[in-house]
Amino acid sequence: MSAASLSAGADTPSAAELDWRPKSQLPDAVRDSLPVFCSGGYLPSGFGEDDSAVFGESPDGAAALQASGLNARYEIDRELYLQGDVQVRQGSFQVTGSEARYSQSAGQVSIQGPLVSRGDGFLLTGERAEYSVDSGRFDINTATFLLHGPEMRGSAGSLSRVDDSRVEIHDGMLTTCGPQQNDWAIVASEIELDQAEGFGTAKHVRLEVLDVPVFYWPYASFPIDDRRKTGFLYPQFGSSSAGSGAFIATPYYLNLAPHYDATFTPQYIHGRGLFNEVEGRYLSGLGETTLQLGYIDNDSAYADDNPAESGQRWALDASTRAAFGSGWNGYGDFSVVSDEDYLSDLNRSLEINQATHLQRKGGVRYQGQNQYFDVYLNDYQTVSDRIAQADRPYAQLPDVVYAGTAKAGVFEAELESQYTWFYRDNDTLTGLDKANGQRFRARPELALPMRALWGFSRPSVSLDYTRYELEDYSAGTNGFDRTVPVVEWDNGLYFDRQASLFDVPYNQTLEPRLYYAWADAEADQNYIPSFDTALQTFRFEQLFRPDRFVGGDRVGEANQLTVALTSRFNDLLTGAERARFSIGQVQYFEDREVTLFGEGGSDRSRSPLAGEVVLNPLQNLQIRSSGLWDPETGDTEEGRSQLIFHSEDYRYLASVGHSYSKGELDQSDIAAVLPATDRVSLIGRWVYDSDLDRTVGSLAGIEYNNCCWSVQVVHQNYLTDDQQLDSRILFQIQLKGLGGSGGSSTSISEAIYGFDERERRRFGTR
Structure with missing residues (x-):
């Protein structure tokens, strides 16, 4: 014109x-x-x-x-x-x-x-x-x-x-x-x-x-x-029952150089005082390092509730990643808080459960085509004082892992090995709980892999060897070892046929699988301390593993046969897997006598039926369900079901989930973002525990969008370490082209699947 x-x-x-x-x-x-x-x-x-x-x-x-x-x-x-x-x-x-x-x-x-x-x-x-x-x-x-x-x-x-x-x-x-x-x-x-x-x-x-x-x-x-x-970002404000009322934060971003920057966030919390957070990021030719620090000099509410404690509180979190080339990488993570209530009182996350242990880990890793090497130091801070000393994790100072694979003609040779020095302050403990020391474990394996288009067979033999050198050990000599021979034979067949459903051509497979495992382990291993060992949660994938323990301090005996069947439906037009059904069961030929101080033994001849169902009827809809059903009692032992849906533009988000573990857990989880109009959306999440007969987490909010600004107001309840529900209100205004506070949307993304992608598209460039 x-x-x-x-x-x-x-x-x-x-x-x-x-x-x-x-x-x-x-x-x-x-x-x-x-x-x-x-x-x-x-x-x-x-x-x-x-x-x-x-x-x-x-x-x-x-x-x-x-x-x-x-x-x-x-x-x-x-x-x-x-x-x-x-x-x-x-x-x-x-x-x-x-x-x-x-x-x-x-x-x-x-x-x-x-x-x-x-x-x-x-x-x-x-x-x-x-x-x-x-x-x-x-x-x-x-x-x-x-x-x-x-x-x-x-x-x-x-x-x-x-x-x-x-x-x-x-x-x-x-x-x-x-x-x-x-x-x-x-x-x-x-x-x-x-x-x-x-x-x-x-x-x-x-x-x-x-x-x-x-x-x-x-x-x-x-x-x-x-x-x-460099400059001020949008202020963040809201309220929290844990924070004794309203809070306001004014982040200031410092663009110090092309390869490092920082964000300083002073915030006033009513009833607590001035709380400061600093985040620094550094990018080098090797990788990125991030440092976060939170500090409040005099938390008046905390000092009132804990007269014997200082009102000075702080937290530190640091992480680094480095790529040295030729397959070598370095990494480090370190977290620490001043007291066990810091995460409940001052954390802005929407996570339902608070952390009980904060990890400090750093090391060097090599990943080659046929070799893997990792050496690191690993320690924890136990956040809750209510966790008994005997139940706190051991530090690994250090932990060295090596694994490799090599071809030997038609055979395949593998080696998995690990050396660990375990340490924990056990001065107040007695018996096996008092022990510290070194453990070396090696598992060489020789296998004969045979593969064809119609199936596979992989017989293998291995030797699980463990050596201990212990301190403050009272159950015998400080140095001893354990050797367990293991035989495995994994077999599978592939059958397929083509058909059509609703005028869509698809390929259906039928995949029977037989897996046999035998391991000759001594029945009584409870003279060995438990440094890092636990009983594995029984799942469908556990059907194809010889050992029911995770960690190196127990090796279970085995004489068992797994029978499983999987069927897949693949869309021939797109190649997508539209459905997968799997079911399997273990037949035990001998009793399981190896226990972890009483846990893990059994004399039943069959495992529960383990099953999985994965449905992808649409590109943006997925339904997953897995569970354990005991045919002897007719009871469901465990179950997990989840439906996840998002519209193509991510305006609609929905997820429904249920988790069940007999005698331990029975929780339902519903989350959704639903547009009420083109500009108004409702946001919600609800977590209900049937055993406790109470809500253990909730989120409710409203969002308004037009083409140049948006606003979110969210009320959230979350369960703290002391099993109490705290609440807070999060508020965010975003002006298109000038950025936003990040106050509520960042937190909602942690609670509702797909919300982060929705935020990216909401004011995306075009």
Whole structure:
């Protein structure tokens, strides 16, 4: 649209109005990328037009000035005057207007509007302008502007395009809302937009909501694209019963260098005081390191509840990852808190259960084609004082793991080995609980793998050898070993057929599997301490393992045969697995006498039936169910079912789950995000424990979106270490193009599957 087409008496459209189109008038590619809550969008500069000028580039000073109009008057070497449908161009600079006067001696072009200057990602309109032929500076009075990239529009008393990427605005306003929709705006006496650096600055700034001032800053800096920029982030605020009331946080981001940055977050918690958090990130050529620290000097609520304790509380979390090349990697994780209530009182996470042990682990790992090596130090902080010393984990100082595979003709040789020095402060304990020491374990194996398209067979023999050197050991000599021979034979067949269902061709497989395991282990191993050993939870995958213990301090005897059957349904059009059904059972030929201090033994001849069902009827719908059913008693021993659904655009999210363990756990979990309208969505999660007959976690909130801002308000209950329900309210406002607080959406993502992807798409670029 040219300025000449505007009648003198008509209201001149703003830059945003020139390029704004209702959703129905947008091309399919642009319309389909719009969120449902947007009523329209902008067409990029030159979209669908034959316009070769690029406004965002500096004009070439050597280029000739080109100008045209319906009427022209020229005084040689002095002045050129144009009138009617005026077009001025120099290099990449172009502008249209009603009149233009070019002074050759001054190198200045005066243009009368209504004028339009359009380019790559930028559009300006105004009443009159001055253009310097030598410097390329462009000054407009009574201007409006539009940046297509961030979809930021505004107006100004005067505007200066200083160079190819920098614009200065005086007495200006800017927003990312659509034309005639001033839901929010930044109004300032001076605004500078630097597209090269990706940020803007403003002086004497007012944030206006519906044209009503709500906040004032003497100076502000804000991003206009996704590059990092030092400055304040959006404040976070809400309330928490654990925090004794309301809290407000004002994060400040420090873009210190391209490879490291930091975020400092002071926050005031009513009833507790000033709480500070710092996060630093460092990126090197090897990898990334992150350090997080939380500190409150005098927590008045904690000091009142714990008179013997100081009100000074803190937490530290550090992690690092490094890639040295040639398969070598380094890693480290360290966490520590000042007291057991820190996570309940000051943690902002929506996790239902709080951690009981914080890990400190660091080491070096090598991953080759046929070899694996890992050496690390590993320790824990036990957060809860209520956990008995005998139940606390051992540190591994160090732990060295090596595994390798080699071909030996038709045979395959494997070796798994581990050396560990276990340590725990056991001064107050007695018996086996008091022992510390070293353990070496090696498991060489020789197998004969045979594979074909119709099946496989893999017989193998191995030797499970363990050596102990112990301290403070009272059950015999400090040094002893254990050797257990193991025989395994794994067999499977593949049958398949093709058919169709609802006119969709699919391939169905039938996969019977037989697995035999034999291990000759001594029945009484309870003279050995338990450093890291536990009884494995029985699942379908456990059907194909010879040992029922995890860890190295027990090796179970075995004489058993597993019979299992799996059937898959694969869509031949897409290749996707639409369904999988699996069921299996173990037949025991001998009693299991090896126990972990009384646990793990049994004289039953058959295991419960273990089954799995996985259904993927749609690309965005998955149903999973697994469980154990005892045919002797008719009881369900364990079960876990889950349905996960999301619409293609992630506007709809839903998950339903149920977890059951006989005599231990019976919980149901429901979560959903449901749009009530195009702009309003309801958010919820509920976790109910049938054994306790109570809610153990809940989340309820509402979200409003339009094309330039959104708000979330969430109320959440969560179970703390002392089995009490604490509650808090989280609140977030996000202004499109200026970022958001991250207060509630980050936390909701941890509670509801798919919410993080939904957030990414909600204000995604198009």
